[in-house]
Structures are given as structure tokens and as C-alpha cells.
Amino acid sequence: MELTFIKRLNWLLTGLVSVLMLISLVVQTSHFNTLFRPQAEPELARKAEVVGSYIVAQIDRAVSLGFEVDKLNGVDEILADALAVNPDVNYIALMVGDRIAAFAGAPDARAGDVLAARDADGAVAGRYIDAALTVGGGVPALLHVGVPAGSVEAALNDIVFDLGSVLIVAILLNIEILLLVVGSSVTAPLQRVGDVLKEGAEGRLTLRTGLRGRDEVGHLGRAIDRALDVMRGTGGAAPQQQGAKAAEAPAAGDRIVTMQRISELRFAIFVFALAEELTRTFLSVYIKDLFEPVPGLSKELVIGAPIALFMLLWAVAQPIAGNVSERRGRRTVFLAGAVFSALGLLGSGLATDLIQLIVARCLTAVGYASVFIAAQGFVIDATDPRRRAGAIALYAGGILTAGVCGPAIGGVVADQIGFRMTFIVSSALALAAALMAWHLLPRHVDSGKAKTRGLRLRDVGVCLTNPRFVAVTLFSAVPAKFGLTALLFFLLPLALDDSGVSQSWIGRVLLLYWLMMIVASPLVAHLSDRSGRRTPFLAIGGVIAAGAAYVLANSGTLPMTITGVALLGLAHALVNTPQMALLAESCVRERSTLGETTVIGMFRLIERMGSVVAPFLAGLFLAYYGYHGAMKGIGIVLAACVAAQLLLLAATGGRPSADLPQKDPA
Template sequence: MCLELIMQSNSVARPRVSLPILAISSILLYSLLICGKFYEAMAADLSFSAAQVVMSGVRDHLAAVAGLISAAFAAIALLFPSVLRRAGTTPLRALMTVASAMLACGAGTLPRLAGLLPDEAVQGFLTDGAVLLVVCLLLTFEGLLLLAARPSRGEARPASEAASAVACMRAALFLFMLAEELSRSFLPLYTRDLYTPVAGLSETLMMGLPIGLFMFLVAVFTPFAGAWADRFGSRRTLLLGTLPAVAGFAGTAMAGSLVELLLWRSACALGYAVMFIGAQGFVARHTPADRRARGMAQFVAAVIVAGLCGAPLGGILADQFGYRATFAVSALLALAAVAAVTLLPADRVERVQRHPFRIADARALLANPRFLALLMFSSVPTKLMLTGYLFYLVPVSLHAAGETPAGIGRLMMTYGLIIVLLGPWVSRVADRTGRHALFAGLGGLVGGAGTLAILQEQGVAGTLIGIAALGVAHAFNNATQLALVPEVCRADCARMGESSVFAVYRLLERGGSVIGPLLAAALADRFGIQAALVALGVLGMLCGTAFCAVFLLAPSASPTAGEAAR
């Protein structure tokens, strides 16, 4: 989906000015991050005073390289403006132009800096350099898409304004999700620092509590956020709903106890639910029916790209400045998202008749055995593995293996990269063949089997294999599970409405997100981290096998077989 967006035909606004600014900003950010990583590696081998002397020369070198490339861009803008105009005809060409400048910066700095490090630190430093290059390019990617969304001359004015509004909404969504993702690689570790003994609750259990509480409150707030967006409009709802999250991030940075942390994370959960639902509703209202899929693709891509950037970038910030400073950066990003929301056009409020959630609706759906099997053997385990394995056990186990937050974030980035590369292909093949259940079943088996690699490969290697396997599994699962819902609930969709069925499904599915970190923490507390990793892998395998038995080995002749039973 990202490739489809980046290859759109719109030209970048004012490429003669915007491209040099973006390129220079990216190079400066990249140089700053590389400088921080180099100092971290150097300080581990030298004394403070010796490291400061070396860093003085390194800063001069980085400044010279960045200045040279920036001067080259400025010269091209002044002497050969047509080159930049041609480079800005599409976001893809513009990104390649910026990428070439950043590659030149990396080639001019990384080898020389690596030569100053001890041999055992070179590989890690070069890997960090490559990851930071990808992160900076993804940040540039977001800026280019926003610059390419200006109204086009040959396009109808309403369509152009709608495209520009969706792009602005994507920018706000990206900034907010990036703020949330910055803490992904170290939140359990930060929780441990604030832990004080509580009777009956161990440190391991309490480390998983903020994630579980956050997911629970997101599930609770989501229906209210949807109702507020329908009643007051997405823009107004986003403005009022995301401000508590700004305070939540700032309060998390200053939390002095675990109770305070839970309180402020609850405010972040409110903002997350409002932003997620409000942005989705805004995109739906501002895209015509024939462009709805492309509009939603922007929504999904913003969340994925934020996840790719957030974990490694947040890990680096935590290593350099500490956990609290990183949450302060999250507060600033959330505030920038609120500022971006103020630039959105006011969307019209539609007085739609919403079907309120009723317990009877959930009971009716749960009486459908194939819907229950989809929920219990695929959807809930998928969310459970995401929050329990990836969000909780991975940071804790990698930290125990000696990895820093930056290293943890770099490894967790593998999950998002696999979904971005594999997800669109899986969706197309599944739609073309109509075998959604097959791909969902394969995803469950791959995820469970991959996380069991820890039995053969101890430490970082086994955990990385598990992260990659989970990325493959969720690339197979995420879209195919949603496609299966109307297939197994045709009669329910006809009676209740498809939106209501999906609302109940989403609410029940989020139960896995809540249970995941609490179950993982309980297992780790009772049996140890290694055993918890294995237990979740076995659970994933069992659920995947049960799903295949229901949907593949014993396929129903009618998706509504459950209705007859009622």
C-alpha cells in the first residue's frame, strides 16, 4: 500500500525550495543521530575526557560533510532549477533524490567513524547507521506525501480539496501514532523503574499492567469516540479528545510512582481511541466512494510507518537522553498532531442512526460456531501475541540478554517491515483466490511455530526469529480475518447490519490485546521469561491448528450454519 501511495502522479509542491529543505533537514537529523550513536559506542571504550576529544573531531567532520551536501543542493536549486522540478514530479522521484543525498552523507561519514571504533562495536554501529537511514527516509516520505497533496490544476476543486484534507489528516495521525510508538521498546522497563512492592503483585506482573490497562481503555473508549465523531464531527472530536493525550505523555514523563503512570497512560488511551476512530471517520467523510479504498490505505499506511519509525527512534532517544525525555518528545509530537488537526477543514455532521451496542448482539454472534472459532482461534490469539509477545516479552527478554532500548527498537522494526512488504501481496492473492481461511490458518501456524524458535536458538537470535515469524503471521492474518467476518456472519449482517457486526467483532477481538500482556507477565512471573515465550508459542500453534481444523478440514457448506443451530 505504501508503494501505491508513493508512486502517485501528483508533483511535490515547489520542489526547487521544498526538496533542498527536506534534504538538508534529513541530513542534519541523520548526522545528529549518528553522532549520538557514535558517542555511545565510543564512551563505552574510552574515558569521558578521551571520548570528548574524539567527539570534537567527529562533530567537525559531520558538519563538513553535511555542509558540503547542503551547499551542493543549494547550488543545484540556484543554477539548475529544472533538475529539481523534474525530481519533484512524483513523490517517488523526490524520495530517490533525497535518498541519494543521504546515502552520500552516510558513505562520507560511516566508514571513517567505524574506523575509530573497536572491532567489536563496528558491526552494531553500521547496523544502527542503516536503520537510522531508513527511519529518516520514512520521515521524509511523510513530508513528501503531504507536499504532493496540494490541489492539482487539472483536477476538480472538490476532489483536490478532499485529497489535501486527507493528506493533512494523515500527517496528524502519523505524528500522534509516532508519539505513542516511541515508547514501544522500553515501556515495561520504565514501569519496572517505578515499581514499588505491592502485596500480592510481583514486579513482573506490574510491568505488564500499563500495557493491559491501555488496551482495555482503548477498547472501552472506542465506541464512545465513534459516537462523538458522528455527533460533533471528526475535527472537533479530535481537538477535544487528543489534548488529554498530550497531558498524558507529559505526565508519564514526570510520573513518580506506578499509580501516576497508570493514570497518565489512561489519558493517552483516550487520545489513542479518539485519534484512531476520528481519523478513520474523517477519511471516510472526505473521500468519494470511488476513492475510499485509497483513502483508507493512507490511514493504514500512516499507522504502519509510525510503527516502523517509532520503536528504533524511541530506543535511540531513550539510550541518549533517558526514558522521561523520550516521553517529553512524545508530548511534543502529540501537540504537533493537535496543531495539524486545527488545519483540517470542518467536516459536516451527519445525523446518522447508530445501532447501539447491545449484549444481545454479542450473544447472537457468539452463538454462531464459525464466528466463535474465528474469534477464539485466530483474531484473539493474534492480538494476544501482539501485546503479550511483541510488546511485553520481547523488550523484557532482549533487555535481559543485554540489548539496549535502541537495539530492542531496531529488532522490533523487523515486524513492521515484513508486514509492509508482505501484507499487500497476501491481500491480493487471498482476494484473487478467495482462500481467506487458508491464509488466516497459515498465519496462525507460522506465528506459533516461529516463536518456538527460542527452543533451538537462545537469546537474541531466537527472539529475532520469533519477531520475524510474528510479522509474517500478521501479514497473513490482518486482512484475511476481516474478510472472513462477513463470510461467516451473512445472516447476522443482514439482520444487524455489517457495521454493527464489525463493531461487536472489534470489541471482542480487543480482549486479546488486554489479556496478552497480563498473561505473559503471569507466565514470566511463575515460570520465567524463557518459559513464557515458549508457552505463548505453543498457544499460538494450538489455536492455529484448531482454526485449520474448523475452517479447512471441516469447511461448512454454508457460512450461516450457526444460524440454523439457533
């Protein structure tokens, strides 16, 4: 049942809210400029006068003791000390006549004696607001204190960028809320009604909608249930009997595909993933702050250890948690994982040394693996194969949206309340997701569901004997995770922080990666399915990822860094969607032998090894070659993987074996 009207309504509401938010942003920006600029610039001039008056008092004291202004010693040191404690002041200069007797600050303000050419507004060279204070003594002398004329505009621009980030986040949050509300109250009930009618048209009259709402959709569902009862000859049954049949309806209707719980689960997963994404912009910086020397290991390798262990435990814990969720139930594993993550995030915020942080991050990793594998298992349980791809895409969208919202929000929150309090906020979000799952997920294990066997060590050999599996996994999926973790999660936040970039700007830069993923991934999926060719997308994406590493390595400015991050997002959008399709087309024999779940589990386990190796290798490159050299090294590794992938695929003919089906039957 294609609910095109509901989809149009969803997009219409999203577009309307987005336009209103954009208008609000424009109005607020104009308001900030007209209200704050006239008030802020005079305040800057007054601050310059306050700083200057303190220095003038010291010089005047020396003059009162009989020293001449133009022959004083040590004035440069006094000016430098004053500049050090006032970082928003650009220069301080003592001018005797037309000569600069002492100076500290921006060299361009001194070049060519431009201090002598102040305009009527007190501006120097059009770049500084200059306050000139008269120094006592017989010789005419002035003390110039300059603040950047563009500082007000820069501060207002920061506000605009913050509002823009908030706008993007608000739009995505609006989409999540609309999907939750419309999906659970309209789309899913209508989907259930349509499936019941379809089953009834085929002669199966035992299913019921089970809708109990008091709205129009609920009335429609109950009317259909009564009509089905009449068709089965129960129209004259007593009201008590009809009530009993209605009570049994949901149990029978559970066999019908519904998106209601999956829509609700998506929001819970969004909240849970947001908890970790809030810490993304500053995690490597936070680790660096807790650094303690370890004999025999470089600082960079030690800083990379918590990130690598997190990725390793996440990879290893997934198949184990998946097996436990098969036996103990999805709800139990989800709740346990959410609690583990909340405790780990809380422990990360309270950690006083690197050992405590590593323990907390390991606990968080186990929790995250448990939550995601349990949620994925629930989606598979709740859907039939015909609609499973759409259901998984709906569920995974929450994770992707959190990747956009988290860094932007986390950067601003960390700037305002600090790293430790941000971890505590993340812990609260993980507990909120657990509370949602408590009411959402079924309490008991489905005893009638066939158990899928877990991963076995010998399965590794079965999969690795397929050269196309090796090409897709080792030379496409692993490098993608490797590049993402090494560049975006490890090196880039450290490099930007060392360059003096604020956490808010780091969050904005990382946000662009996820935006590119959200925008480009659906288009890539459509083009990949339409062409039926996956390899070109993987090759082009791999080349762009290597190019992104090179751009980041040579980015001396923030715009170049933003370009590199956008290219990395585009590269991974080109790679991620065709990977699973190519895996399905290339591993038909392995899937029939081991099972689809086992092959995918093996793929995910090996894929995560890229994230495990990334911090250590990036840290090693960083220790020897610095930030730029490390990023170039990452680019060389990614380029080598693309070449190996193409060679391996070319050796197998570039397409699946002729004796195997070319498309996934599912």
C-alpha cells in the first residue's frame, strides 16, 4: 500500500516548518545587526581606553620621577604583558611625535607607520578601532590601543552560524518528530487497514486491525473489524463475544507488517545515537587533556587507544549481543545496553585519568553494540522480507540524523558548559532512550521464531575464499571506516583545536559530513539500482576519499577544511549504499551455505577493524609527520586500497559468477 498522500503531507509540513524557520533566522540576523552593532563598537573603544589608561598611569609615574618619555626602557615589555592578558586587543603602541617608541602586537598595524594616519572615527588602516591616550611629559606622546574593527562583525557572524546550525538541527528534529507522530498515528494504522482488507479480499477473514483510537482512523478500523465479523457470520454475536474477538485481533494482526513500532523505535535510536554524537567534536581533545606519559609509547598512540578500544569492543560485542538477544529477547539486550552506555558516558565525564576513561569508554562500546544489534533484530522480527529493506532504511535514518545533529549541538553545548557536563547530558539521553524502549519493545522472546546461528571462526575462511567478498570488505568497507575514524573522529578535531578553532566551529565542520551523506545517499542508491553496476561507485568513492584526505592535509584555511569534509561525505555516500548490494550479489553461495545473517555479521565485524586500526595508525603517522603528513599518509593508504580493490575485481571478471544469481532474491 503506497501512502503517497501521507508522504506528500509529511514533506509539505516539513517544507512549511523549514520555510518559517528560515524566515525566523533572517529576521533574527537582521535584528542582531541593527540592535547590537551600535552598542558593541563603542564598548570595544571603551575597553581599549581602559587597557590604555592602566599603561599610561605607569608611564606617567615614571615621567613624574623625572624620566623622559622617549628615553624610557622596558616599555616594550610592559606593552607585551598588557597584550598577553587582553587577547582581544591587537596592538599597543607608544608614539612620541611621529615616531613609534614602543610597540607590541599585530605587525601590519606598525608597517609604514600607519598609526599616524588615523581617520576621523579613530580607525587605523580601516582594520582597527584605535583609542589614543595622551601621555604626560614635555614631549608630545600618545599611547595607541587597537582592537580589530571586524571583531563585532565576527561575533555577529558566529551568532548567525550558530543560528544556521540550529536551523538545520531543528529541521531534522522536525522530520524525526513528524515521522514519529504521523507514522504512529496515521501511516501505520492505515497500513494495517490496507493489509487487513487485502487479506480479506483473498478470503482470509480471521485478521483484525485491532485499532482502538477515538479518531477517524480508529473508527474506520473498528468498522472494518465489524464488517469482517459479519462476513464470517458473527454479526449476531453477543457484545461480549464481539469484545472477545476484538481482544484477540491484535495477536492475529501481529502477522501483518506494521511500521508503527519501527517509527517509534527510530526515534528511540535517534535519541540514543545522539548521546554519543554529542561528544564527537571534542572526544579526542578530552582524551588529550587527560594524557599521562606511558613508557615506550608516544603521546599520539596513547591518545588513540580509547578510540581504538571503543571500536574494537563495538565490533566484537555485536555478534555476542546478537546471540544473547535471540535467546533473552530484544528488549532485555536493548535496556541492558542503554544502561551500560549511560554508565559509561557518566564515567567518561567523571574520569580523572586516562585509565578511568578507557574503562568507561569500553563499557559504552559494549552498550552501543548491544543497543544497535537488538534494535536491528527487532526490525527484522517485525517485518516480512517484502518490506524489510524499507524498514531497515527507516530505522537507520535515525542514526544518520543523529550524526548531523550531534556534532552541531555537542560543539555548542561543550563551549557553554564544558566537556564533562556534556558527557552527563549524553548519559541522560541514553537513559531516555532506555525508557522509550521499555514501553516499546516486546517483553518476551518469540518462542516460535527460528534461531539463527551465531558467527563461528571457520566462517571467516568460507567468506575470505571469495575474492569478491575480500574486495568489497577489505578494500572498500574497511578503508571507508578507517578514513572516517582516522580523519574525522581523530586527526581533524585535534588539528582544528590546536589551530584555535572553537568547539562550535568544529561541530559545524563535522556536521557537513553527515549532511552530505543524507543528501547524496538516496541519489546514489537510486543511480546504483537503476544502472545495476556497483563497482564504479565504489571506485569513484574510494578515489574521492583519498582526494579528501589530500585536501585536508593541505588545508591552511577553514574553507579548505570544509571542502575536504564535504568531499569525504560525498565519497562515503558513493561507497556505503552500493557495498551491501554488491555483497549480496557476490556472496550468493556463501549466503546459502552460512545464512544471510552470518555473512552480514562477518562483513560488519571485519568492517569495524578499519575503525580499530585507524587511531593507532593515524597516531603513528602523527607522531612522525605531524597533522599534514598524517593526513597525507591516510590518503596514500586509501588510494592503495582502491587500486587493490580494482585489481581484485578485475581478476574475477568484474561481475558475479555466471552460475550464481545476479540479484538478491529477497
